[in-house]
Amino acid sequence: DTAVSQTPKYLVTQMGNDKSIKCEQNLGHDTMYWYKQDSKKFLKIMFSYNNKELIINETVPNRFSPKSPDKAHLNLHINSLELGDSAVYFCASSSGLRKETQYFGPGTRLLVL
């Protein structure tokens, strides 16, 4: 059983396009996250939702818009994609507001051409 799943696994698109990445967790967790991992492997948190409420919103261009329809899902929509958006995007989840044990999804590899 997959704990945290993401779709799609790979995404290749042109500059200027709009794309979405979906995340689902079946762990019963109430907190979900989006991370960006760049080419140097640096992990940077982008957003976090607790019970569908946005609780972390790092300095991210407003072209990135998260949406949490329910506790088990967190989607990421990106408008007007730029070359610098190319990265691996990870969804994660945890239980409770303490951000301790986070369970990561397999990642979505985004390449903007």
Next chain:
Amino acid sequence: QQQVKQSPQSLIVQKGGISIINCAYENTAFDYFPWYQQFPGKGPALLIAIRPDVSEKKEGRFTISFNKSAKQFSLHIMDSQPGDSATYFCAATGGATNKLIFGTGTLLAVQP
């Protein structure tokens, strides 16, 4: 003060050797220090974690050593195996912060 500094950036160890990765932090309010392991093409996975009330935690071949006064903690991998080859991230959280602060990662290669 929110940073976690990790070294080395990369590490090559012979099979059976000891791998040591070091991290340092500034924020004394941090009270939870996990290590994550990431294999190529996969998401990071929690490996082992420690709280500052103990100086060492061991799980199998993996040990965290914690020095609260120096604000440093390290991961030791005993009897390193080729299957341990991965990127390792230290992290910290606690106090007013509501997020995990990750180190920059260490790429470990264990040669057979």
